[in-house]
Amino acid sequence: MKFWVIVFPIILAIFLPLPNNPYLTKIPAVEMLNYKLIFGEERSNAIEDRTDRMFYQFFIQSGAYKLPSKDNRESGEFNQAANLMGGWLHGYMTRFWALVYRAMFRFNFLFSWCLSGAFIFVLAAIYDGQQVRNARKFLLSTANPVIFHFLTHASLLFLGLIFSWCFLPIALSPLVLLVSTIAIALLAWKANASYLG
Template sequence: MILFAEKSEFNRHILFWWLIAPLLTLLILPAFMQPESFAIASAEVRYLTHWGSRVHPVTERADALFNSLFVDSGWVRGSLDLAQPRTRDLPAATGLFRWLHGWIAGFWMLLYRVIWRVYALLPIYLAAILGYALPAFVDGLTTRLKKRYDFGQHNPIFFYSSMHFVLLAVGLALFVPITPLTLTPWILGGYFFLTAAAVWIMASNLQTGG
């Protein structure tokens, strides 16, 4: 029963951080922010250029995917036209339509920025996995083997806590492209460092059931 409860808790965390939280953020942010605030920040373009990636191919791929899925199919134009205020509407209805029009415009701009960031961040994520998470995992396993050789103890509390944090970190990897914050080296570097630390703690206290 305890094992089943733990698995259920992990499943709930995965469902929330990997699916529900990103979707809610995608829907809520346009309601409180102006559509212009979802434009690609120049700081992110500079960071991508500094990383060694070319901005133009990233933008081309993002444009191609967004246009093929939402523009060419008529979703963008149709939704914006649907929320366009009409002259015969009452003032209250006109205000509601204007708000809805702004929300829809912000939603599409945010969705485009998410797609652009996914293309931009993918090589950075891969480099972080190879440069941070994988070495941390290997070193953590080495530490665990040393504990076993020295008859040390593996802390199950550290293991389960860090495992939850790793699940959270993976969920945040999906959330990062949606965040309203400008992605800077400090934000991404801090995220990668904390993720690697959680991976190390989890690996060094790995519970095998043996």
């Protein structure tokens, strides 16, 4: 869980901008089309506007977003190797901030997806699993702690993979998002129904 939620996204954020390939850091056109198919034109534009405001507030207004500028250098102070290194660093940082923006955009999209009913669906599955557990207690049935442990870690791993997806250069289709939501709900339901407590 810690690897997929913390370490893996940091690794992606560091290494994905290294190649000079805009595809690795930009938002694919098919992904933007998927957002409009799910939420509609107006709400997709609202998500994009919210991402722009957040990026401006957290990174530009705070001063974190800074790129090395060739205009600020004097030709006599840098040799050719330094200029080449500065040019590469400029490109790397440009791609890095594009990757950060894409991750923030996807976080906002997932947040809107949760507000659209996915979160309520998962909570309903957890509650139903709890009722199944209570019924088993009343019937003096036993629960398997190994199954509970396995399903809990599987649910956290699934959530970690979705978190890491925000940094990957892969467009997510609405079908995959729907199947993922159902899978998380089923894992949470079964884990809660198997809980020993």
